[in-house]
Amino acid sequence: MSVTSTAPMPRAGILDLSPYIGGEGRLTQGVVPVRLASNENPRGCSPLARAAYLAAAEDLHRYPDGTASGLRHAIADKYGITFEQIVCGAGSDELIALILRAYAGPGDEVIHSRHGFLMYSVAAKAVGAKPIAVDEKNLTTDVTAILAAVTPQTKVIMIANPNNPTGSLLAASEVERLVKGVPPHVVIVLDAAYAEYVEDGAYNDGSRWVASHSNVIMLRTFSKVHGLAALRLGWGYFPPAIADVINRLRGPFNVSVPAQAAGIAALADDDFVAATVEKNTRERGRLAVALEEMRLGIVPSAGNFLLVHFGAEAERIRLALKDKGIFVRQMGAYELPEYLRITVGLKADNDRLIAALEDILAKDA
Numbered sequence: 001m002s003v004t005s006t007a008p009m010p011r012a013g014i015l016d017l018s019p020y021i022g023g024e025g026r027l028t029q030g031v032v033p034v035r036l037a038s039n040e041n042p043r044g045c046s047p048l049a050r051a052a053y054l055a056a057a058e059d060l061h062r063y064p065d066g067t068a069s070g071l072r073h074a075i076a077d078k079y080g081i082t083f084e085q086i087v088c089g090a091g092s093d094e095l096i097a098l099i100l101r102a103y104a105g106p107g108d109e110v111i112h113s114r115h116g117f118l119m120y121s122v123a124a125k126a127v128g129a130k131p132i133a134v135d136e137k138n139l140t141t142d143v144t145a146i147l148a149a150v151t152p153q154t155k156v157i158m159i160a161n162p163n164n165p166t167g168s169l170l171a172a173s174e175v176e177r178l179v180k181g182v183p184p185h186v187v188i189v190l191d192a193a194y195a196e197y198v199e200d201g202a203y204n205d206g207s208r209w210v211a212s213h214s215n216v217i218m219l220r221t222f223s224k225v226h227g228l229a230a231l232r233l234g235w236g237y238f239p240p241a242i243a244d245v246i247n248r249l250r251g252p253f254n255v256s257v258p259a260q261a262a263g264i265a266a267l268a269d270d271d272f273v274a275a276t277v278e279k280n281t282r283e284r285g286r287l288a289v290a291l292e293e294m295r296l297g298i299v300p301s302a303g304n305f306l307l308v309h310f311g312a313e314a315e316r317i318r319l320a321l322k323d324k325g326i327f328v329r330q331m332g333a334y335e336l337p338e339y340l341r342i343t344v345g346l347k348a349d350n351d352r353l354i355a356a357l358e359d360i361l362a363k364d365a
């Protein structure tokens with residue numbers, strides 16, 4: 001008997017996974033990097049959230065409230081939704097993984113749009129299910145194509161709205177058509193990680209459909225507009241029966257004491273969120289104009305980032321930007337290798353990016 005045959009082997013499919021590669025952001029020397037690769041809030045977080053985090057240091061010897069009841073009450077009050085239907089997670093990534101563990105497995109299919117958030121296919125493969133990438137139309141989720149892709153094996157459909165990395169918005173009428181057209185035993189996840197940034201008055205984060213359907217879930221995160229990515233905090237609004245399932249499956253203390261405390265404080269700071277959104281909208285518009293003046297194609301974005309078309313030169317330009325201390329995200333894993341995703345930074349960050357790109361593109365001319 002060979003040595004390898006007695007070594008522990010993970011379940012089928014696990015070794016087919018590639019570890020998720022996050023946005024780069026560290027430099028070796030003394031250059032101050034401009035980190036535009038992970039859609040973080042360049043303004044940091046609310047000072048109230050930071051103070052709550054620091055105050056939580058007094059209680060590091062205590063286990064968290066396993067039901068996160070203070071945070072869930074704050075969420076319920078803020079959004080006018082039912083406390084019992086809220087489940088918090090260590091980032092919405094954890095909730096995505098738990099939903100797929102609960103509802104999909106070997107032989108099952110998990111539908112996502114072709115250029116949808118990468119974690120959907122990663123988390124599907126992690127449970128042995130088959131991710132099904134459905135083609136988009138104009139870099140936007142195509143509901144007709146998704147409905148046509150539903151088979152008896154389909155267990156979960158995952159849609160980010162606005163989507164990352166395209167920034168495109170799916171109209172409420174299209175979400176409605178999706179929810180109406182999918183059989184009720186299929187779980188639909190509406191991931192609204194960038195909801196706060198959306199200005200379209202017709203937009204709904206998904207809560208409208210959770211309230212009226214037993215198979216629709218909405219996910220939200222504290223990592224984006226609230227600027228708490230380091231703490232790992234997300235939440236979902238679930239139909240009661242699915243909330244019950246996720247609560248059975250999750251770790252009993254999956255959300256830490258400092259994360260719960262900072263989350264409650266962040267929800268109370270409307271001014272911080274409003275100022276972040278206002279600055280993002282202004283800088284996103286300014287950045288789009290500057291990039292268009294360089295004859296670069298921009299996908300209209302409802303989020304805090306822009307998907308920019310660089311053609312065959314995309315990777316070379318990414319590396320040239322990195323040489324200048326500016327990090328943006330490569331899009332090969334999203335099947336968009338001719339694009340780079342650029343997070344909207346502070347005014348000074350965006351100025352540095354614009355100047356660097358002008359310099360790189362001038363040398364090419």
Ligand SMILES: *Cc1c(COP(=O)(O)O)cnc(C)c1O
Pocket residue numbers: 039090091092093094117160163164191193220221222223224229232233234
């Ligand atoms: C950033 C992001 C998330 C949030 O992930 P966390 O685990 O909460 O940090 C979820 N969905 C999408 C589409 C995102 O872009």
